[in-house]
Amino acid sequence: MAHFATERTDDRYELFYKGDESFDTTQGVKAASGTPYPVSAPTAPAKLLAFFDISPSYKLVKHHLREASNKLSIDYELLQALIVAESGFNSTAVSPKGAVGLMQIMPATAERYGLVGDPKNSIEQKLTDPKTNIRIGARYLSDLINMFPGQLDLAVASYNAGEGAVQKAGNRIPNFKETQAYVKTVLQLYNGLKPPAAIAEQRRQPTRVRMELSGGAAGRGNMPSSSAPPVLVGLP
Known part of the structure; x- marks a missing residue:
């Protein structure tokens, strides 16, 4: 449970936002500088957990994340980390290259997974639906994890740059500054969100x-x- 105050009530409190910063829980926060790849959320572990406690945009979709995590056996925290890096949980985000929604999916990728447009809604419009976006994005990420077993960094790099770029680089992270920063950031967020194995096991025990x-x-x-x-x- 996150607690907030205008002053440091005791030693457990640490600075979340300063007076010259702004925070709209419906829009996320200003780009953070604590990671190689700028993201629209605080990146220190305690602040990141607090962000999820108070963000309504996250709370609206977390059941879709849980469903995808259980169905595809992907760590819930990995999906959280990737979406923070991709869109900051903004379901209507569109990148300059045309990637859409929470998991920033390209329409061509969505077509690969069976999404088609119709007279009422284009593929791009359908990708703004959180359930659809997470379903397709999680399936794509799952396929990449299976493509590079035991090499999560390559799966994450492929999500950003495409699996072809990773394969062309000799199954290594491509020499793209954006992709290298992206991989470091997603894994940093993932490690900050995922509890150590001992704590995770303890949580499962009554x-x-x-x-x-x-x-x-x-x-x-x-x-x-x-x-x-x-x-x-x-x-x-």
């Missing part, structure tokens, strides 16, 4: 908390006897 009742209720007849067992509460 937790039991010991509670002992004490204090002002003594002598009022509503305290458990000293021989009563401790109260255990199961947390999901």
Whole structure:
């Protein structure tokens, strides 16, 4: 749970935005300089997690991310990181090259995955629909991961530059400054969002908390006897 205040209430608080910065949760934030590739979100791990806590554009689509993650066995945090880098969770974003939506999909790529236009809506218009965009983008990313098993950096590079460019470079990240910065940024965001294996495993295990009742209720007849067992509460 993220907490915000206008001053540092205690040592757990750190600066999120200064007075000369602006933040519109419907539009994201100004391009950040903490990564090689500029993105429209804060990039320090604590600030990035807080961004997801308060961003309505993320909350509107996170169930689509979860569905794609489960169906295609892609880490949820990887999808988060890629969309932060691609669009900052702006579903109507269009790049100068014509990539559309949350995962910045080129219409030609969408056609490869069966998306067609109709008299009411063009392919470009259909790609602004979050469910459609995430479905196609996640399938493309899944295919790239399978194409370069165990080499996530090459899959991410292919998402940015195309798998042909990676293959032409000898199955290495192409010597494109944008692609190299993009790969570093997506993996940095991914590592910041993904909990360590030990923490992830701990989250999957049920937790039991010991509670002992004490204090002002003594002598009022509503305290458990000293021989009563401790109260255990199961947390999901």
